[in-house]
Ligand SMILES: Nc1ncnc2c1ncn2[C@@H]1O[C@H](COP(=O)(O)OP(=O)(O)OP(=O)(O)O)[C@@H](O)[C@H]1O
């Protein structure tokens with residue numbers, strides 16, 4: 001298959017940094033040719049709190065990926081998580097001015113600029129201005145207005161922002177690792193690229209990437225995101241609860257969770273006891289499995305209730321395709337079952353799909369963001385546009401707008 005481009009995705013997560021190099025063929029097929037995964041230190045809830053440690057983790061992951069592939073990494077798509085990611089929807093309207101009053105690309109760009117001009121606090125950085133659809137002379141639900149005769153063109157956009165200082169620190173770390181930034185992408189939107197189907201997005205669906213420190217949540221309707229938000233909880237909270245509840249170390253708690261944990265209490269029967277000493281504790285102590293699972297279930301129930309509140313606030317009954325869980329934390333046994341019970345909607349767990357090449361150990365939900373970043377980049381290739389960050393200064397729209405437009409003009 002003819003090679004179209006080589007793209008790089010870097011997911012700087014709370015627990016690990018993952019750099020992937022992917023070859024995208026002309027038909028869109030993605031082949032992983034390089035990968036590097038190193039444990040992260042220096043982040044708290046996906047926000048950089050130690051620059052040196054974060055740079056070291058990123059450099060480590062990049063080195064591994066380069067050595068494996070023989071490629072030199074120059075630039076990358078970088079995921080942005082952290083509790084400072086938020087979104088809002090904004091409309092922009094313009095009069096169609098062109099020849100014979102046919103909607104042109106320029107009208108669309110102007111409408112986007114009007115939508116983008118919504119007031120955004122100076123302490124926030126715009127990550128995405130994503131067109132959701134158009135209203136042409138009052139007619140809603142227009143996906144592609146180019147060439148339509150009209151007097152008035154209105155665009156609906158989804159604007160994703162993040163805390164400006166957090167974004168700057170992340171960008172600084174990536175650049176200090178000698179990598180330029182193709183684009184900063186909200187983690188949930190990256191993950192969505194590989195775990196959601198086109199049909200689900202059209203119908204209405206949510207994706208929740210349960211990481212170590214955060215949950216990146218995005219809600220889709222009519223094919224595009226309409227709410228993007230990050231919840232400041234993740235798998236680490238479950239581990240912490242276990243360590244405190246069972247008076248044990250974080251390492252033992254993590255092993256207990258992964259090997260014996262479940263948040264579906266209906267499947268935990270009898271009173272199985274687990275010998276904790278096999279997990280590294282000195283004395284021959286045992287804990288009961290039901291106690292372990294009760295602690296996990298209590299926290300996970302709360303986590304699903306937080307998701308339910310966000311989904312409810314966005315509008316009841318908007319998501320007939322339900323919720324798709326991904327991220328390392330979604331691998332907890334019983335996660336989908338408890339999710340269905342609390343949210344009262346279809347819930348499934350998904351990892352990356354449709355990837356070839358060096359996929360050992362990465363076809364697992366913990367790598368959805370990293371692989372999704374490559375898909376996000378590949379989508380940009382189709383539209384032939386991508387604005388390098390940070391060469392577009394605040395308000396420097398064109399690069400990002402063109403970039404955003406690819407969603408609607410494939
Ligand atoms: N089999 C498993 N069962 C339960 N939890 C698991 C399992 N495997 C991994 N986890 C949890 O997944 C979390 C790590 O997930 P992931 O790698 O997606 O996080 P991250 O991307 O580094 O963090 P974040 O997205 O919050 O910045 C950890 O809390 C870990 O305990």
Ligand SMILES: [Mg+2]
Pocket residue numbers: 013014081187209211212327369
């Ligand atoms: Mg993550």
